[in-house]
Amino acid sequence: MPDYLLAIDQGTTSTRAILFDVALTPVASAQQEFTQIYPAPGLVEHDPEDIWSTTLATVRAAIARAGADASDIAALGITNQRETTIVWERATGRPIHNAIVWQDRRTADTCAALRQGGHEPLITARTGLVLDPYFSATKIAWLLDHVEGARAAAQKGRLAFGTVDSFLLWRLTGGRVHATDATNAARTLLMDIHSGDWDAGLCELFGVPNALLPPIRDCAGDFGTTDLFGGPIRILGLAGDQQAATVGQGCFAPGMMKSTYGTGCFALLNTGDQPIASKNRLLSTVAYQLGGQRTYALEGAIFIAGAAVQWLRDALKVIGAAPDVNALAAAADPAEQLYLVPAFVGLGAPWWDAQARGALYGLTRKSGVAELARAALEAVGYQTRDLLEAMRADWPGAGANTVLRVDGGMAASDVTMQFVADILATPVDRPLVMETTALGAAYLAGYAAGLCPDLPDFAAMWRCERRFEPGMDAMTRERKWAGWREAVARTLSRG
Numbered sequence: 001m002p003d004y005l006l007a008i009d010q011g012t013t014s015t016r017a018i019l020f021d022v023a024l025t026p027v028a029s030a031q032q033e034f035t036q037i038y039p040a041p042g043l044v045e046h047d048p049e050d051i052w053s054t055t056l057a058t059v060r061a062a063i064a065r066a067g068a069d070a071s072d073i074a075a076l077g078i079t080n081q082r083e084t085t086i087v088w089e090r091a092t093g094r095p096i097h098n099a100i101v102w103q104d105r106r107t108a109d110t111c112a113a114l115r116q117g118g119h120e121p122l123i124t125a126r127t128g129l130v131l132d133p134y135f136s137a138t139k140i141a142w143l144l145d146h147v148e149g150a151r152a153a154a155q156k157g158r159l160a161f162g163t164v165d166s167f168l169l170w171r172l173t174g175g176r177v178h179a180t181d182a183t184n185a186a187r188t189l190l191m192d193i194h195s196g197d198w199d200a201g202l203c204e205l206f207g208v209p210n211a212l213l214p215p216i217r218d219c220a221g222d223f224g225t226t227d228l229f230g231g232p233i234r235i236l237g238l239a240g241d242q243q244a245a246t247v248g249q250g251c252f253a254p255g256m257m258k259s260t261y262g263t264g265c266f267a268l269l270n271t272g273d274q275p276i277a278s279k280n281r282l283l284s285t286v287a288y289q290l291g292g293q294r295t296y297a298l299e300g301a302i303f304i305a306g307a308a309v310q311w312l313r314d315a316l317k318v319i320g321a322a323p324d325v326n327a328l329a330a331a332a333d334p335a336e337q338l339y340l341v342p343a344f345v346g347l348g349a350p351w352w353d354a355q356a357r358g359a360l361y362g363l364t365r366k367s368g369v370a371e372l373a374r375a376a377l378e379a380v381g382y383q384t385r386d387l388l389e390a391m392r393a394d395w396p397g398a399g400a401n402t403v404l405r406v407d408g409g410m411a412a413s414d415v416t417m418q419f420v421a422d423i424l425a426t427p428v429d430r431p432l433v434m435e436t437t438a439l440g441a442a443y444l445a446g447y448a449a450g451l452c453p454d455l456p457d458f459a460a461m462w463r464c465e466r467r468f469e470p471g472m473d474a475m476t477r478e479r480k481w482a483g484w485r486e487a488v489a490r491t492l493s494r495g
Helices: 048-065 108-116 120-127 136-146 150-155 164-172 200-206 241-248 306-314 324-330 369-394 414-424 436-448 455-460 474-491
Strands: 004-010 014-021 026-033 073-080 086-089 159-162 233-240 257-261 265-272 283-290 293-302 339-341 359-361 404-407 428-431 464-468
Touching (some): 004 164, 014 436, 026 048, 073 164, 073 241, 086 150, 086 164, 120 200, 150 159, 159 164, 233 241, 241 257, 241 265, 241 283, 257 369, 265 369, 306 369, 339 474, 369 474, 404 414, 414 428
Parallel strands (some): 073 233, 404 428
Antiparallel strands (some): 004 014, 014 026, 086 159, 257 265, 265 293
């Protein structure tokens, strides 16, 4: 019996590979960052070859660190940054352009024109999404219209589209498998979340030839075999990163909620077997699909969370390493109240303002880098409350007694997680296994392989490392919250 499950976690700023034993305990891992490309303000790209090379390197390193080989690995699961768009040549596997990253805003005018044309209600009704450059459809159309010969080649079936999962799957299988799963397909603005299929009318509206698109499959199942690591390894799991984290956090019951704090912040609330039509500009999306049955979630997407800490490190150079922000923020003067609205690439849910840009409010002569660091961390809590308030307004299942399960790089920050608990007036649970995104991918692969327990038994295995209880008094909480809401109102481009 093989000893390990392998997870590839391909994120926005780095790629990781983690080996888990069959009890789903992490055994060995490797991680590599790769270059972020900014061709112009609001534009974000990745070189797909960087994504591919870091995937190969981290998988090989993790296997070597475990002292394992391919025959020791029962199954491979892939989880990925969602919405990021790649189009490649079927004959060669060569991308026709850099990947257009989920954060990219180049198609804001296209979305505005479609909105002015009255198309958004139909799009939202079918996809559960809002009309925003965040999603893949307008990115695909941009590539077809701006790369010479691309649209004609696509119409002749010579090109393939994929989010990062599909691109990796194609490369891992040597071009034998072109597929995606329901969680990634649900983020394109092209899938009808009620039927689970690509929608011909939406493909026509966005100008995306159906010949580009991969078949949509369950999150756990046969996605082919890779022979690139010294022997055959079955690929049995696929899920977008936020959905994989939802699985890894064991959020299988309606009303359970998780929030992942990485480059951005993404909160998902399990709503069961029915999609909820949001009245507060949240997203209705697929949480996971198993055995052809979809489980849905309400999602709030925040574009900038950990990326604000990277900004402090890389652009302002006020910290040397990301963890340094915690001590700096803890030293801030409590009498100073700065608000950083991190709309560097627009504002996500529930505002969806692609034209908004970052702003800092409340500066005094005494304000310094410590106060700025604290404002960057507190922005995560304020934005999470924006999402939770909207969820509670949309769905009674998001009751006042919600416990938030957290993960991602910023969840390691005690300062940040305590503020999240304080401003939400809600307990925040941090799991013992923090690599919940990779854990979810590994579990899906192990589930398909018959090595992992069913969903209820897996959920029972979840363990809390620390619970953060709210400690802020109500008057302070509401005063700080009112200041944040005023700061956002001033930042909105239409405000």
